[in-house]
Amino acid sequence: MFEGLGGKLSAIFDRLTKRGALSESDVGEALREVRVALLEADVALPVVKDFVEKVRVRAVGHEVLKSVTPGQQVIKIVHDALVETLGAEAEPINLRAEPPAIIMMVGLQGSGKTTSSAKLAVWLAKREGKKTLLASLDVRRPAAQEQLRVLGAQAGIATLPIVPGEPPVAIAKRALNTGRLEGYDAVILDTAGRQHIDDALMAEIKEVKAATKPVEILLVADAMTGQDAVTMAKAFHEAVDITGVVLTRVDGDARGGAALSMRAVTGRPIKLMGVGEKLDALEPFHGDRIARRILGMGDVVSLVEKAAETIEREEAEKLAAKLQKGRFDLEDLLSQLRQLKKMGGMSGLLGLLPGVAKVKKQLAGAQIDESVLTRQEAIILSMTKKERVNPDVIQASRKRRIAAGSGTEVSDVNRLLKQFMEMQRVMKQAKKMGAKFGGQMPTPEQMQRLQGQQMPKLPPGFPRGFKF
Amino acid sequence: MNWFSRLKSGLAKSSAKLGDGIVGIFKGGRKLDSASIGDLEELLIQADLGPATAAKLAAALQKRRFEREVSGDEVRTALAEEIAAILAPAAKPLALDAAKKPHVVLVVGVNGSGKTTTIGKLAQQLRGDGRRVTLAAGDTFRAAAIDQLKIWGERTGCPVVAKQPGADAAGLTFEALEQAKARGDDALLIDTAGRLQNKTELMAELTKIVRVLKKLDASAPHTVLLVLDANIGQNAHAQVEVFKSVAGVTGLAVTKLDGTAKGGVVVALAERFGLPVHAIGVGEGADDLRPFDPQEFARTLVGLG
Ligand SMILES: Nc1nc2c(ncn2[C@@H]2O[C@H](COP(=O)(O)OP(=O)(O)OP(=O)(O)O)[C@@H](O)[C@H]2O)c(=O)[nH]1
Ligand SMILES: Nc1nc2c(ncn2[C@@H]2O[C@H](COP(=O)(O)OP(=O)(O)O)[C@@H](O)[C@H]2O)c(=O)[nH]1
Ligand SMILES: [Mg+2]
Ligand SMILES: [Mg+2]
Numbered sequence: 081m082f083e084g085l086g087g088k089l090s091a092i093f094d095r096l097t098k099r100g101a102l103s104e105s106d107v108g109e110a111l112r113e114v115r116v117a118l119l120e121a122d123v124a125l126p127v128v129k130d131f132v133e134k135v136r137v138r139a140v141g142h143e144v145l146k147s148v149t150p151g152q153q154v155i156k157i158v159h160d161a162l163v164e165t166l167g168a169e170a171e172p173i174n175l176r177a178e179p180p181a182i183i184m185m186v187g188l189q190g191s192g193k194t195t196s197s198a199k200l201a202v203w204l205a206k207r208e209g210k211k212t213l214l215a216s217l218d219v220r221r222p223a224a225q226e227q228l229r230v231l232g233a234q235a236g237i238a239t240l241p242i243v244p245g246e247p248p249v250a251i252a253k254r255a256l257n258t259g260r261l262e263g264y265d266a267v268i269l270d271t272a273g274r275q276h277i278d279d280a281l282m283a284e285i286k287e288v289k290a291a292t293k294p295v296e297i298l299l300v301a302d303a304m305t306g307q308d309a310v311t312m313a314k315a316f317h318e319a320v321d322i323t324g325v326v327l328t329r330v331d332g333d334a335r336g337g338a339a340l341s342m343r344a345v346t347g348r349p350i351k352l353m354g355v356g357e358k359l360d361a362l363e364p365f366h367g368d369r370i371a372r373r374i375l376g377m378g379d380v381v382s383l384v385e386k387a388a389e390t391i392e393r394e395e396a397e398k399l400a401a402k403l404q405k406g407r408f409d410l411e412d413l414l415s416q417l418r419q420l421k422k423m424g425g426m427s428g429l430l431g432l433l434p435g436v437a438k439v440k441k442q443l444a445g446a447q448i449d450e451s452v453l454t455r456q457e458a459i460i461l462s463m464t465k466k467e468r469v470n471p472d473v474i475q476a477s478r479k480r481r482i483a484a485g486s487g488t489e490v491s492d493v494n495r496l497l498k499q500f501m502e503m504q505r506v507m508k509q510a511k512k513m514g515a516k517f518g519g520q521m522p523t524p525e526q527m528q529r530l531q532g533q534q535m536p537k538l539p540p541g542f543p544r545g546f547k548f
Numbered sequence: 549m550n551w552f553s554r555l556k557s558g559l560a561k562s563s564a565k566l567g568d569g570i571v572g573i574f575k576g577g578r579k580l581d582s583a584s585i586g587d588l589e590e591l592l593i594q595a596d597l598g599p600a601t602a603a604k605l606a607a608a609l610q611k612r613r614f615e616r617e618v619s620g621d622e623v624r625t626a627l628a629e630e631i632a633a634i635l636a637p638a639a640k641p642l643a644l645d646a647a648k649k650p651h652v653v654l655v656v657g658v659n660g661s662g663k664t665t666t667i668g669k670l671a672q673q674l675r676g677d678g679r680r681v682t683l684a685a686g687d688t689f690r691a692a693a694i695d696q697l698k699i700w701g702e703r704t705g706c707p708v709v710a711k712q713p714g715a716d717a718a719g720l721t722f723e724a725l726e727q728a729k730a731r732g733d734d735a736l737l738i739d740t741a742g743r744l745q746n747k748t749e750l751m752a753e754l755t756k757i758v759r760v761l762k763k764l765d766a767s768a769p770h771t772v773l774l775v776l777d778a779n780i781g782q783n784a785h786a787q788v789e790v791f792k793s794v795a796g797v798t799g800l801a802v803t804k805l806d807g808t809a810k811g812g813v814v815v816a817l818a819e820r821f822g823l824p825v826h827a828i829g830v831g832e833g834a835d836d837l838r839p840f841d842p843q844e845f846a847r848t849l850v851g852l853g
Binding site: 116121229277335357 | 659
């Protein structure tokens with residue numbers, strides 16, 4: 081009994097001194113720094129406040145990785161939250177409409193609408209093989225229609241013939257008709273730049289919208305926009321219900337906080353980013369890239385990522401060594417379960433095991449009952465050290481004690497033990513297999529083949545129907 | 549998605565303009581203590597003054613030691629005074645040197661900031677004063693940039709020196725100065741292609757334009773005008789810094805002040821660089837250029853405008 085308790089306590093303290101958890105003051109201190117960084121990056125103040133609070137909740141109590149400071153750990157958490165908010169992966173341009181799909185570009189003067197319209201047409205043509213028509217509704221800026229015509233000619237994209245004196249809504253209707261009659265897949269409407277407080281001009285884009293029913297209404301905004309990005313984006317969104325944002329001039333050195341502001345205030349994804357003046361300088365939005373820039377602490381983020389990688393590698397190596405020796409006990413299973421919980425799921429743990437990287441992806445989308453992990457952890461924690469290292473000693477009375485101690489049923493203990501035995505058997509098999517391959521660890525493919533033959537029933541937490 | 553809705557409702561409250569914010573903070577009178585000063589600082593940040601300048605201004609206000617409770621209007625007025633004091637030295641309209649024939653104005657800035665339009669407006673103003681002005685279509689890169697300037701030339705009755713798209717901008721500038729000199733014009737306004745200050749090659753092109761101008765007139769360009777969009781955030785610092793060192797910027801113009809963005813970063817720029825603000829743009833029309841008035845600019849920033 082004493083031995084068991086002692087073991088449990090020492091394990092807990094071990095973890096604390098090695099890793100520790102973020103205290104409220106660690107987090108508070110780091111977040112003050114983060115706050116200023118975000119403001120200097122032009123993230124709008126209300127967005128900064130909300131974001132920082134969200135991160136605070138998430139960070140307090142979070143474990144600190146070996147070899148990084150609490151402050152660095154907070155910054156990594158901030159970074160991850162930024163990526164999550166901005167969207168890690170770009171959302172595609174929606175063309176799901178009866179052709180032609182209408183895409184309308186809106187935004188302030190000089191934000192990059194005309195250039196982005198032409199870039200998008202090139203993008204749709206090249207990447208998706210879509211026949212696209214460009215039409216300029218900008219009758220205000222001198223030579224704006226000519227600008228789009230020239231860009232179209234340069235890129236080999238059709239532009240709607242210019243009819244001098246024709247008003248914007250009429251141009252839009254003509255573009256739609258031409259698109260229908262001439263079999264275009266998409267029609268991009270470039271509109272004049274406008275101030276969101278210009279009621280007459282805002283009414284105009286609403287009219288264009290009503291007349292053409294665009295599937296995409298993209299707000300084009302400059303990456304160097306300041307605090308007013310929230311007001312601007314909100315106003316455009318309220319007027320025409322934008323479907324996404326195009327962030328331009330990402331090739332500059334602005335920190336790009338407006339991206340976060342606009343994303344937060346409209347809830348709409350940033351779909352594309354402009355990275356140059358040439359027509360091929362358009363990219364899917366990279367949340368990670370922008371997050372690092374906004375935070376301006378990319379070095380710290382890399383450092384923490386490296387530390388995490390090192391730890392993952394060390395643990396994977398440790399596990400690999402055990403596998404190789406054919407020694408795998410309940411302590412190992414416990415540390416795996418914990419790792420699993422920390423990493424937020426099966427997929428994280430599986431990534432550490434050689435040979436299962438591929439299935440990681442399959443698992444990512446699956447639903448896993450994480451409460452099973454907690455229950456299993458509790459069961460192992462109720463065992464003595466001796467029992468964990470040598471599970472053979474666990475007979476009926478011990479099982480009852482363990483079940484009582486962990487608040488589970490004897491049948492749960494049995495299930496866990498059975499799973500463990502089967503896992504151990506596979507490990508032994510793997511070891512033999514390793515010997516066959518010249519004492520080396522089997523390659524991922526060999527491992528997978530092996531598992532395919534021998535895999536025991538999966539623990540209950542695994543998704544149903546899952547196969548290695 | 550949940551926090552978006554939360555944030556949205558939060559924003560509805562906090563996106564009110566600076567002035568309303570101050571009124572809110574000091575509603576019913578409040579002491580200028582560290583809490584209210586902190587709130588004030590935040591509101592200045594929301595107007596793009598940047599965290600550092602905001603902190604400085606808030607501290608300056610605290611020094612005034614209002615002994616009693618103050619109203620929102622009192623605070624706004626005091627704040628506007630502080631800001632106007634910083635901006636006062638920047639109020640210098642573009643004055644043509646009559647000895648120069650022509651006075652050469654090189655207009656530079658990042659893409660889309662309003663360079664060409666500002667040239668059109670300046671031309672309109674100078675023509676109104678009876679000056680003879682030539683425009684140089686130095687943006688040979690952007691599609692239809694030459695046509696755009698030509699239209700401004702027609703609108704304002706100014707000759708436009710232009711070559712074909714893709715021509716060497718420095719060569720075009722040289723010819724334009726030759727022609728303007730020969731005509732004995734009062735001013736030559738040179739449009740340039742927008743460029744981001746971190747693009748070294750494009751910036752070097754500006755150095756070349758300056759060098760070429762000096763071959764014809766060692767004192768040219770007499771004014772190098774950096775055009776800033778009022779929507780700009782803290783990147784304006786880098787813009788001024790780099791354009792100043794590469795192209796020798798001598799003054800600023802702030803455009804698009806007819807929107808909700810009020811160009812607060814200009815306050816920080818005035819403190820740091822001390823450059824004059826020659827004019828502001830308040831619309832897309834030829835007559836939408838105004839002299840920079842520190843009082844008015846400051847009052848608009850704090851919502852008293
Ligand atoms: N509302 C408003 N719009 C302006 C103002 N100044 C310029 N614009 C508009 O902003 C857009 C860009 O202006 P341009 O003068 O073409 O800017 P630029 O710096 O020459 O742009 P590039 O040559 O493309 O780099 C145009 O649509 C102008 O009409 C202003 O003061 N207020
Ligand atoms: N460097 C850079 N310049 C851009 C980008 N997108 C647009 N521009 C430039 O910004 C300026 C204004 O763009 P334009 O498309 O005419 O803006 P509009 O007034 O919104 O239609 C032009 O000089 C473009 O070449 C971009 O992603 N990067
Ligand atoms: Mg345009
Ligand atoms: Mg221009």
